[in-house]
Amino acid sequence: MTALELIRALAHDATVGIVVIGPVIEPSGPTIVYADLAFGQLVGRDVNTIIGQIPRFMQGKETRRETLDTFHRALAAGERFHGYLTNYRGDGSKYRAEVDCRPLRTADCRIQNFISFEREVVRRIGRPTGSAAGRYEPVVISDDPFTNALREFAILEHASVVLFLDTSS
Numbered sequence: 001m002t003a004l005e006l007i008r009a010l011a012h013d014a015t016v017g018i019v020v021i022g023p024v025i026e027p028s029g030p031t032i033v034y035a036d037l038a039f040g041q042l043v044g045r046d047v048n049t050i051i052g053q054i055p056r057f058m059q060g061k062e063t064r065r066e067t068l069d070t071f072h073r074a075l076a077a078g079e080r081f082h083g084y085l086t087n088y089r090g091d092g093s094k095y096r097a098e099v100d101c102r103p104l105r106t107a108d109c110r111i112q113n114f115i116s117f118e119r120e121v122v123r124r125i126g127r128p129t130g131s132a133a134g135r136y137e138p139v140v141i142s143d144d145p146f147t148n149a150l151r152e153f154a155i156l157e158h159a160s161v162v163l164f165l166d167t168s169s
């Protein structure tokens with residue numbers, strides 16, 4: 001089973017937006033091979049219209065070029081990018097997105113895909129808060145095992161977590 005097949009099987013009803021970029025580098029950039037329903041909901045588009053697109057369609061006037069340059073450098077170096085971007089939905093409305101993007105590597109360490117966990121930040125960054133509760137817009141209510149596993153590993157909360165998938169078989 002490939003990493004993509006595993007993600008497809010487990011992530012379809014996750015509460016966090018999940019988008020996977022394919023390994024083939026088009027001249028204009030790699031394209032989306034998978035997005036879950038929560039990602040479609042987050043970006044305000046039908047998931048089927050997202051597949052095959054380059055993930056720049058969410059950018060607009062207030063998307064900071066400096067942050068995109070940092071993102072670009074991380075991708076080029078095969079490193080994780082964890083940051084905040086101003087994204088735009090299909091209807092033109094903007095939202096603040098927490099983007100946690102990391103490479104998925106094969107057993108021999110080649111980058112096979114990039115996967116990004118994305119969600120809307122609804123509380124102003126820097127505002128003191130005792131917990132993450134209420135900081136993010138819930139996308140959908142779900143109690144599926146994949147989302148629970150993400151919660152357990154605290155993906156999107158702590159920078160030290162690495163999702164490791166053995167794609168050798």
Ligand SMILES: Cc1cc2nc3c(=O)[nH]c(=O)nc-3n(C[C@H](O)[C@H](O)[C@H](O)COP(=O)(O)O)c2cc1C
Nearest residue numbers: 019021055056058059068071072085101114115116
């Ligand atoms: C998995 C993945 C998810 C991404 N999600 C977003 C996003 O939500 N918003 C955005 O502006 N860029 C996103 N990008 C980044 C852009 O595709 C692109 O890498 C970024 O604009 C920097 O590259 P550029 O300098 O070639 O534009 C994503 C990239 C990857 C690989």
